[in-house]
Amino acid sequence: MTGRRFGQRRPGWGSLLLMSLMAVSMLLSACNSSAKHVVHRNYITVVANASGDYTQSFNPYNTSNLTTSQGVIYETLLFFNRGDESITPWLATGYQYSSDLTQVTFTIRSGVKWSDGQPFSSDDVVFTLNLLKKYPAMDLNGLWNQITSVTAPDPSTVVVKLKAPFTPLLWSLGGQTYMLPKHIWSTVGDASTYADANPVGTGPYKLKSFTPQLVVLTKNPNFWQADKVKVQEVRYPAFDSNTSAELAMNSGTVDWAAIYTPDIQKTYVNRDPAHNHYWFPPSDILMLFVNTAKYPFNQLAVRKALSLAIDRDKLSKVAESGYEPLASPAGIVLPNDQKFMAPQYANLQFTMDTNAAQQQLASAGFTKGSDGIYADKNGKKLSMRLDVVTGFTDWITGAQIIASNLKALGIDVNVNTISQDAWQNNLSMGTFDISLCWTNPGPSPYFIFDALLRSTNSAPVGQAANSNYERWNDPAVDRLLDQFAQSNDLATQQQAMAGIEQVMVDQLPSIPLLNEPYWYEYNTSSYVGWPDAGHLYAEPSPYAYPDDEIVLLHLQPAS
Amino acid sequence: MRHLLRRAAFYAVALWVAVTLNFVIPRLSPGNPAQAMLARLHGKASPQAIHALEILFGVNTHASLWEQYVQYLGNLLHGDLGVSVTYLPTPVSQVITRDLFWTLTLVGVTLVISFVIGTLLGALVAWRHGSALDSILPPMFTFLSAIPYFWVALIFLYVFGFTLGWFPIYGGYDADTTTPGMNLDFIVSALQHAVLPAFTIIIGSIAGWILGMRNTMITTLAEDYVLMAEAKGLPERRIMLTYAARNAILPNITSFALSLGFVVSGALLTEIVFSYPGIGYALLQAVENHDYSLIEGIFLLIVIAVLAANFLADLAYVVLDPRVRHERGR
Numbered sequence: 001m002t003g004r005r006f007g008q009r010r011p012g013w014g015s016l017l018l019m020s021l022m023a024v025s026m027l028l029s030a031c032n033s034s035a036k037h038v039v040h041r042n043y044i045t046v047v048a049n050a051s052g053d054y055t056q057s058f059n060p061y062n063t064s065n066l067t068t069s070q071g072v073i074y075e076t077l078l079f080f081n082r083g084d085e086s087i088t089p090w091l092a093t094g095y096q097y098s099s100d101l102t103q104v105t106f107t108i109r110s111g112v113k114w115s116d117g118q119p120f121s122s123d124d125v126v127f128t129l130n131l132l133k134k135y136p137a138m139d140l141n142g143l144w145n146q147i148t149s150v151t152a153p154d155p156s157t158v159v160v161k162l163k164a165p166f167t168p169l170l171w172s173l174g175g176q177t178y179m180l181p182k183h184i185w186s187t188v189g190d191a192s193t194y195a196d197a198n199p200v201g202t203g204p205y206k207l208k209s210f211t212p213q214l215v216v217l218t219k220n221p222n223f224w225q226a227d228k229v230k231v232q233e234v235r236y237p238a239f240d241s242n243t244s245a246e247l248a249m250n251s252g253t254v255d256w257a258a259i260y261t262p263d264i265q266k267t268y269v270n271r272d273p274a275h276n277h278y279w280f281p282p283s284d285i286l287m288l289f290v291n292t293a294k295y296p297f298n299q300l301a302v303r304k305a306l307s308l309a310i311d312r313d314k315l316s317k318v319a320e321s322g323y324e325p326l327a328s329p330a331g332i333v334l335p336n337d338q339k340f341m342a343p344q345y346a347n348l349q350f351t352m353d354t355n356a357a358q359q360q361l362a363s364a365g366f367t368k369g370s371d372g373i374y375a376d377k378n379g380k381k382l383s384m385r386l387d388v389v390t391g392f393t394d395w396i397t398g399a400q401i402i403a404s405n406l407k408a409l410g411i412d413v414n415v416n417t418i419s420q421d422a423w424q425n426n427l428s429m430g431t432f433d434i435s436l437c438w439t440n441p442g443p444s445p446y447f448i449f450d451a452l453l454r455s456t457n458s459a460p461v462g463q464a465a466n467s468n469y470e471r472w473n474d475p476a477v478d479r480l481l482d483q484f485a486q487s488n489d490l491a492t493q494q495q496a497m498a499g500i501e502q503v504m505v506d507q508l509p510s511i512p513l514l515n516e517p518y519w520y521e522y523n524t525s526s527y528v529g530w531p532d533a534g535h536l537y538a539e540p541s542p543y544a545y546p547d548d549e550i551v552l553l554h555l556q557p558a559s
Numbered sequence: 560m561r562h563l564l565r566r567a568a569f570y571a572v573a574l575w576v577a578v579t580l581n582f583v584i585p586r587l588s589p590g591n592p593a594q595a596m597l598a599r600l601h602g603k604a605s606p607q608a609i610h611a612l613e614i615l616f617g618v619n620t621h622a623s624l625w626e627q628y629v630q631y632l633g634n635l636l637h638g639d640l641g642v643s644v645t646y647l648p649t650p651v652s653q654v655i656t657r658d659l660f661w662t663l664t665l666v667g668v669t670l671v672i673s674f675v676i677g678t679l680l681g682a683l684v685a686w687r688h689g690s691a692l693d694s695i696l697p698p699m700f701t702f703l704s705a706i707p708y709f710w711v712a713l714i715f716l717y718v719f720g721f722t723l724g725w726f727p728i729y730g731g732y733d734a735d736t737t738t739p740g741m742n743l744d745f746i747v748s749a750l751q752h753a754v755l756p757a758f759t760i761i762i763g764s765i766a767g768w769i770l771g772m773r774n775t776m777i778t779t780l781a782e783d784y785v786l787m788a789e790a791k792g793l794p795e796r797r798i799m800l801t802y803a804a805r806n807a808i809l810p811n812i813t814s815f816a817l818s819l820g821f822v823v824s825g826a827l828l829t830e831i832v833f834s835y836p837g838i839g840y841a842l843l844q845a846v847e848n849h850d851y852s853l854i855e856g857i858f859l860l861i862v863i864a865v866l867a868a869n870f871l872a873d874l875a876y877v878v879l880d881p882r883v884r885h886e887r888g889r
Contacts, residue, residue: 050834051599051844052840052844053658053836053840053841055643055646055647055649055654056649057649059648062647062648063596063599063600063604063612064644064646137611137612137614137615138611138615139607139611140605140607141605141607141608142605142606142610142611145607192614192615193615193642193647193648195648209738211738211739212836213731213732213734213836214734214735235735237729237730238730238834238836239729239834240830240835240840241834243713243831243832244716244728244729244834245729245834247717247720247721247728247729248728248729250721251721251724251728284602420595420598420847421588421589421590421594421598421847421849422588422589422590423598424594424595425589425590425594426589429589438601438602440602440603440604440605440606441602447605457606464609466606466609467606468606516602
């Protein structure tokens with residue numbers, strides 16, 4: 001056909017397209033080169049999580065957006081450092097238990113103002129606590145399961161009466177309940193669904209500007225420790241994924257981040273060794289949950305065999321890039337919970353021992369079939385499903401390691417990679433065999449043990465359990481938890497914890513694997529004073545609240 | 560007129576079916592919003608949090624599924640899409656309008672660009688069937704679009720955004736220095752931020768248009784009327800565009816209309832890689848969080864857009880294809 005010469009007059013549509021796109025991009029990138037590389041910034045940029053655009057809600061009791069609210073804008077009465085388990089007075093200058101431990105009296109700090117200039121008083125504290133009673137949807141820590149009444153005898157005193165002695169409440173009450181201004185929140189209607197678009201708090205920052213892609217907080221001049229605030233502005237850009245967040249961090253535009261990345265030394269630190277740092281202190285324990293309501297996981301020998309067969313060293317090094325050290329068999333997070341570590345378990349460590357695992361199975365009547373898989377007396381094969389979350393790449397690698405360890409022992413494991421909500425649902429409902437999951441940390445080992453082991457946090461299979469997903473029901477453990485909770489005497493509490501540690505070691509209600517860390521990367525080119533191994537003044541992640549406020553107050557301009 | 564009424568009835572039934580499925584399907588998956596939120600908190604919540612969250616999200620309300628369905632239809636009729644759980648307490652309509660602008664501009668514009676360029680290139684390579692251009696372009700673009708989009712996007716982001724620094728790494732605009740609105744700074748910044756995402760989308764989708772057009776065009780070129788046009792000595796450009804391309808473009812128009820409908824569903828992978836604002840990521844979040852209202856709202860939007868686009872395609876056929884016009888005229 002003659003027409004084939006046609007194109008010769010216009011050579012290369014494709015290259016023309018490419019060239020024009022290139023030209024446009026050059027032009028646009030040329031516009032971009034200004035305003036970068038400002039040396040002394042008066043702000044820091046924070047990436048606490050990558051969960052997409054923001055919604056303009058600063059309600060500290062609304063779980064959809066906590067980072068830009070808890071701590072930085074709204075404050076608590078006390079500050080609990082989960083790292084060393086110390087307590088610092090904050091909006092309260094002190095607290096006092098009655099002798100029978102059924103009453104806590106807080107002394108409220110005077111001279112504290114809301115960011116709109118109104119004074120903060122015991123009235124606001126009483127109002128906030130009663131609001132949680134009125135709207136149970138806000139009572140995320142179940143305070144009113146324990147509290148009977150809250151009163152303010154005078155502007156600087158708040159008296160909280162409890163149904164019964166329950167000392168762990170001090171953390172949720174003093175350390176995790178964010179104070180709201182009565183003069184604003186008393187007129188907002190249903191406070192649990194109130195957006196609080198223009199927050200008024202007592203904290204070091206207030207809202208400067210909001211777009212779904214960037215929240216900017218600026219210094220609150222009415223803050224009660226205003227002289228400590230050296231960071232003028234805190235910026236929270238929105239990220240959809242770790243990928244772009246990590247590139248932003250690696251390019252030096254992020255000062256404070258909480259991102260999991262496999263080879264951080266190479267991808268981040270080596271890029272600017274003088275300024276780029278990371279530190280992953282332990283938060284809680286990554287457990288292999290075993291469904292003890294189900295055969296064969298109700299057999300201690302099977303749980304022991306599982307635990308003995310797992311190569312935790314490999315889990316730590318390969319799956320978690322060496323960031324997460326091995327967990328203590330006692331279920332204690334070290335070094336945080338050091339003072340509750342029973343001396344007899346202080347040096348106890350997990351070691352992989354396939355022979356011992358085989359002995360365990362043999363002692364329980366399991367025999368290996370011709371296919372190399374153990375079966376019980378009735379010929380039922382030892383076969384199980386290991387649940388793990390899609391997209392949690394480190395956990396998936398870990399699950400594969402566990403599966404191959406158990407296969408080597410003679411247990412058939414099917415790694416079941418499912419969505420996060422399906423995984424959570426299986427745990428809650430008890431429709432799992434074994435599953436990887438974190439635990440619920442607090443400023444003492446009580447919190448992990450209470451969530452993990454208390455029978456009231458469990459439920460029959462088919463009903464939703466709060467947190468005791470493995471469904472451990474042991475009245476002795478409940479009594480030990482009560483012993484801890486009904487006392488504020490360290491020796492009594494230590495004794496209670498030692499009893500539970502013994503259960504963890506001897507009965508393996510859940511199988512500890514590794515310490516779960518706080519993810520934490522920081523850049524020292526603009527600001528110094530970040531928490532590190534020698535300065536654990538607060539949990540360092542921007543998603544640890546209200547620790548985020550404490551960290552910001554420690555920052556100083558780099559000289 | 561009767562034809563038009565029949566079409567309208569068809570669209571109404573399709574809409575009702577879609578809306579109903581939209582209600583049923585999200586509720587079939589296990590779990591609920593409270594559990595999903597608990598999982599999102601990564602253990603940084605007390606065991607009691609689940610009860611508070613269930614109250615907050617209205618889980619375990621004792622209304623039967625049927626009552627919920629009636630209420631849902633009623634709310635829809637009043638234009639009330641409900642409140643998003645993911646972005647509590649923001650209404651779904653606000654979440655959608657927040658993200659729709661970005662999605663419409665990015666996905667819409669790239670769709671038009673890749674449709675126009677792809678179709679023209681397809682016509683051209685078919686016209687020059689067997690030439691060097693024909694043996695290079697389609698395989699090249701097929702190769703490019705065969706590479707998983709995620710990977711291409713990451714490479715572009717890494718090379719042009721991170722290593723060379725020509726383009727921004729994340730976001731829809733520079734939120735640090737510009738404010739959204741009709742001002743030059745914002746528009747320039749938004750354009751800068753859109754180049755890489757747009758370019759990767761075009762690279763990923765253009766091969767389909769090229770191949771579709773090329774293949775139908777080659778069939779068309781063998782038709783007698785094209786030969787006759789050549790015999791009459793008409794200019795080449797006119798033969799190519801008015802005789803061959805006009806007839807060959809019909810299948811491409813259909814898929815263009817369908818794609819146009821799906822524009823509102825966003826470009827999920829693009830949004831994830833470039834942290835670009837848009838509907839796709841909101842939909843993903845909604846699904847992960849059992850955010851029924853938001854899922855329903857976004858799917859409703861998609862359904863309406865797809866039906867509308869189909870209707871437009873019907874109309875376009877009437878204009879482009881005399882045979883359709885003729886049949887309906889009778």
